[in-house]
Amino acid sequence: MASEQNKKLKLYSYWRSSCSFRVRIALNLKGLKYDYKPVNLLKGEQSHPEFLKLNPVGFVPVLVDGDFVLADSLPIIMYLDDKYPQHPLLPSDIHKRAINFQASHIVSSAIQPLQNLSVLNYIGEKVGPDEKLAWVQSVLRKGFTALEKLLKDHTGRYATGDEIFLADVFLAPQLHAAFTRFSIPMNEFPILSRLYETYNATPAFQEALPQNQPDAVQ
């Protein structure tokens, strides 16, 4: 039976990658089933020739949808939103859309790249392992301070109102990393910590958590 429903999506992901976490949330929100293909970043599997054929940049996540291969969390999520319109991830109001784009980019360009694995390894090597946490915390604090200001006139139950949109998909993994791995005290950021608790009670987010993935290491 070669029907649309039987053609399964494949997601190349690493359990702890916050970029992969974003796509897992989006897939769950849209009720899309997928094959989970683990890529072990610590073992360098992202540099293996078979993976580089899929994404020459050597990053997760990568989504395979039939003949389409897509890489990078934002293009993947925008593709999913175009092709599978159930549970739209962008609001129709243009102003609210702009807030969602900004919040997601504060995460994806002002925070995440400055504290990802490659940066931490470099800092550990060149400066010292003790500096890594201080660096990450300063990056997180700058970004979170900006997010608190951006969102304060827009939050409802979720980041930009009472429905889950793009901003939530990007925020949840970043907040998870900050509060569980990098010891940022939640009370410093009241809006973000309230959102974090809301995400933790929402099934689509819970199922996407790192520790619930097939390649999670306990």
Place this chain on the structure above:
Amino acid sequence: MGIGRKVVLYSYWLSSCSWRIRFALSHKGIPYEYKAVDLVKGEQFSPEFEKLNPLHCVPVLVDDNVVVSDSYAIFLHLEQKYTRKPLLPVDPQIRALNLQIASVINSSIQPHHMIGALKDMEKMFGAETKQWAQYKIDKGFLALEKLTKNVAGTYATGERIYMADVFLAPQIMQAVNRFDIDMSKYPTLRKLSETYKGLAEFHASSPQSQPDACTTVD
């Protein structure tokens, strides 16, 4: 036809992120008011500017009563609101590729060599920040070369100017002029850069054409 409605762009002449948006506005034929933010004098930290962007970065776009910061977010906002001369293709795979190329630049390259991030790193690494910036640019350009070499035509993803070109043009110029990147390693990118230099919108948006351009550089 929107008479009296004004688009305002907060920009710094040398900022490659601001350049991207100047390029897009020029390409789409959208007139705008230029408001200079002198990053060297620290004008991005003024209380008035902080209200516009709590992350203290340019560019910021004010369009009617919508305030958008982050060049990727501004780009998507402009693309959705001003549909003349589209900068994203309809084909889903090429569209996703443009989003990915822009994302590599916006998240994996530029944040690592922006003035603020380098100053923070100088406190930790001392004189090595230029090498760090070059390392990140080279890593990113290697990825971009791989992404474009089989799809580039006159422009990055074919025969029309799209988002990838808008982000590539300023990034390549910045890499060569400020960080001495050897472009002979990236023949596709180098060829694209030569093509961009022949475009009217490239010249209109380039640093030297801006109201706040200086004849001497610090």
